[in-house]
Amino acid sequence: MDKTTGLLSEYSCSLLYEDLDRDTIHQVKRTLIDTLGCAMGGYLSEPAKIARSLAGSVAGSPPARVLGTQGYSSLDMAAFANGCMIRYLDCNDSYFSPGGGHPSDMIAAVLAVADAYGCSGQDVITATVLAYEVFCRLSDQVITGDYGWDQGMFSIVGATCAAGSLMRLDQEQMGHAISLALAPNLPLGVTRTGELSMWKGCATASATRAGIFAAQLASQGMFGPGEPFEGRRGLWEQAGVTKEVTLDEFGGDGTQFLINDTTFKFYPSQIHTQAPIGVAVDLYNRVNARDIDSITIESYRTGVSSPDTEPEKWAPQTRETADHSIPFLVAMALQDGAVTPGSFTPQRISDPSLRTLMSKMTMTEGPGFTEKYPQQYNCRIVVTTSAGEKFEASTSYPKGHKNNPLSDQEVNRKFTDLASAVLSEQQCAEVLNLLWRIEEASDLTGLMKAVEV
Numbered sequence: 001m002d003k004t005t006g007l008l009s010e011y012s013c014s015l016l017y018e019d020l021d022r023d024t025i026h027q028v029k030r031t032l033i034d035t036l037g038c039a040m041g042g043y044l045s046e047p048a049k050i051a052r053s054l055a056g057s058v059a060g061s062p063p064a065r066v067l068g069t070q071g072y073s074s075l076d077m078a079a080f081a082n083g084c085m086i087r088y089l090d091c092n093d094s095y096f097s098p099g100g101g102h103p104s105d106m107i108a109a110v111l112a113v114a115d116a117y118g119c120s121g122q123d124v125i126t127a128t129v130l131a132y133e134v135f136c137r138l139s140d141q142v143i144t145g146d147y148g149w150d151q152g153m154f155s156i157v158g159a160t161c162a163a164g165s166l167m168r169l170d171q172e173q174m175g176h177a178i179s180l181a182l183a184p185n186l187p188l189g190v191t192r193t194g195e196l197s198m199w200k201g202c203a204t205a206s207a208t209r210a211g212i213f214a215a216q217l218a219s220q221g222m223f224g225p226g227e228p229f230e231g232r233r234g235l236w237e238q239a240g241v242t243k244e245v246t247l248d249e250f251g252g253d254g255t256q257f258l259i260n261d262t263t264f265k266f267y268p269s270q271i272h273t274q275a276p277i278g279v280a281v282d283l284y285n286r287v288n289a290r291d292i293d294s295i296t297i298e299s300y301r302t303g304v305s306s307p308d309t310e311p312e313k314w315a316p317q318t319r320e321t322a323d324h325s326i327p328f329l330v331a332m333a334l335q336d337g338a339v340t341p342g343s344f345t346p347q348r349i350s351d352p353s354l355r356t357l358m359s360k361m362t363m364t365e366g367p368g369f370t371e372k373y374p375q376q377y378n379c380r381i382v383v384t385t386s387a388g389e390k391f392e393a394s395t396s397y398p399k400g401h402k403n404n405p406l407s408d409q410e411v412n413r414k415f416t417d418l419a420s421a422v423l424s425e426q427q428c429a430e431v432l433n434l435l436w437r438i439e440e441a442s443d444l445t446g447l448m449k450a451v452e453v
Contacts, residue, residue: 001175002227002234007247008134009174012161015130015252017122017439024257025439028125030408033415033435034264035092035104036067036451041268041341041418042088043068043453047198051081051205064116068422068453075112075216076209079159083108083205089341090201090323091268091418095132096374097261099139101151104262105204106131109159109212113166114444121441123166129259131162133251136258141247145189147240152187152207159211167219179224181214182235195312196320264406264414266399267339269323272303275379275398276326280333282393283383289335289357291385297330298366298380300373307363314358319344330381331357341418377401422453 001009020028042048055066060074066081073081083105086092092104110127113119119127135158144153160181164174191203218224229235229245236245251257267277276297297304307313307326316322322344323329331354332339348354369378380394397404406414416428423431430450434441441447 001172002230004229004245004247005175005178005227008157008161008178009171011133011250012130012165012174013169013171015126015133015165015250017126019252020126020129020257024129024251024260025125027260028128029436029438030264030406030411031093031104031128031259031262032107032124032438033411033432035086035107036431036435037415037418038087038089038092038104039067039082039085040422040451040453041091042085042201043422045085045088045201047088047202048081048085051084051202055081060116062116064112065448067111067448068451070452075116075163076212078116079109079112079212080202080205080209082111083208084202087201087205089268089418090270091265091341093262093264094271095136095139095258095262096271097136097140099141099143099145100136100374101139101144101155102204103132103135103155103158103259105155106135106159106162106208106211108205109208110162110166111444113163113212113215115448117166118443119166120443121438124444125439127162127166129251129257130165131158132259132262133257134158134161136261137247137250138245141245142239142241142243144239145192148189149239150187150189150191150203152185152204153235153239155204156181156185156187156207156211156214159208160214163212163215164218167215169215169219173218176222176224177215177218179226179228180217180222181211182228183225185210186235186238192324194310195317196324197318198320200320261402263402264400264411266406266414267329268341268343269329269339272299272306272377273324273326273329274400275299275377275395276303276330276381277333277339278398279379279381279393279395280330281337281339283381283391284334284337286393287334287383287385287389287391291387292334292357292360292383293386294384295330295334295357295361296382297326297361297363298369298378298382299326299363300369300378301365302370302373303377303379304363304365315355316349319349322349326363327358327361328354330361334383341421372396423451427451
């Protein structure tokens with residue numbers, strides 16, 4: 001077992017609910033509410049329907065329920081279906097410091113395994129914190145996108161550790177589970193380049209599925225390669241990581257758990273679009289889109305790089321590309337004053353009036369913006385009208401950022417707004433009540449029943 005595997009397996013097997021502070025437990029509840037809201041909001045999507053259909057054709061022992069249904073599936077396929085729902089709207093949380101991605105994708109694995117094994121609410125909370133610690137600590141060390149890989153590289157490790165913890169793997173088994181997750185699964189960065197496909201929202205669901213399968217293998221006595229991270233042709237060598245990766249600390253014993261550093265999304269779109277949308281919505285109240293002559297958008301390098309290098313972001317054809325396109329989303333916000341899950345109809349994506357507004361835009365790095373990222377998500381938009389008037393708005397911390405967080409009431413409202421497409425008002429209230437008191441639950445039976453569509 002190499003050093004990284006040893007550190008991860010030791011921490012995964014030692015973290016207890018009693019190690020968690022009150023603020024962290026509260027943040028987990030907020031995160032579960034946010035994540036389940038996103039799942040219910042994505043329930044009717046085509047990728048979710050495909051995943052549920054496949055999950056329904058598979059049986060498992062022990063069986064796990066698929067969110068929103070009365071049906072059961074295998075552990076890994078239930079997690080895959082749950083993950084596709086969670087991720088579809090691109091509205092679940094993000095972590096960037098400076099790497100990252102969407103750690104709540106791993107909650108799909110936590111819910112499936114906890115349901116199947118009859119785990120308590122406290123177990124769910126602890127496993128969620130564990131998954132976030134593993135994902136975020138590794139993401140702090142290695143920016144997967146810089147090496148051409150997808151964020152699922154670390155989602156699979158976090159999901160494996162969380163699943164293994166709920167399955168009560170010992171430290172040796174946990175090490176093998178981590179190895180068995182890594183060796184067969186290196187996700188390509190092509191998932192998030194060019195014209196984006198349905199797979200954009202399913203890639204990390206696939207990672208959580210593989211993580212559960214790896215934990216199951218290890219629980220049955222399967223051994224994996226001994227040095228999956230640092231060994232010859234291990235992850236660091238094959239992924240092109242040349243720097244030394246050190247995991248010096250994890251949450252607990254006075255060190256903050258990194259789930260507290262995540263960003264909740266206010267809009268159903270990619271993280272780098274959150275600030276531009278918010279700024280554009282501010283300008284909507286001050287200028288009529290029909291009067292606009294030019295639009296200048298300033299952001300940090302990561303924010304402007306995708307539109308700079310990918311022409312597809314200036315003419316999106318799919319929902320997955322549209323919710324990653326700053327030009328498209330700014331145009332919609334300036335014209336509609338809002339961006340919602342209902343904004344991404346085929347007709348709206350191809351709307352000529354939005355394309356006309358996009359043609360008036362230029363994007364550039366703002367002064368000092370890149371240097372301040374990821375601590376700040378700076379964005380400034382300057383709109384000039386045909387009459388020569390200038391209107392400007394800016395932000396450093398878009399709504400949902402840890403320095404501009406959603407209140408508990410706003411998290412509740414986000415859940416209800418997203419879930420109301422498939423759940424009744426009474427169901428939404430029941431789910432919220434259960435999640436705010438999840439530490440009291442002996443198992444997930446009540447929660448799974450409450451989210452049945």
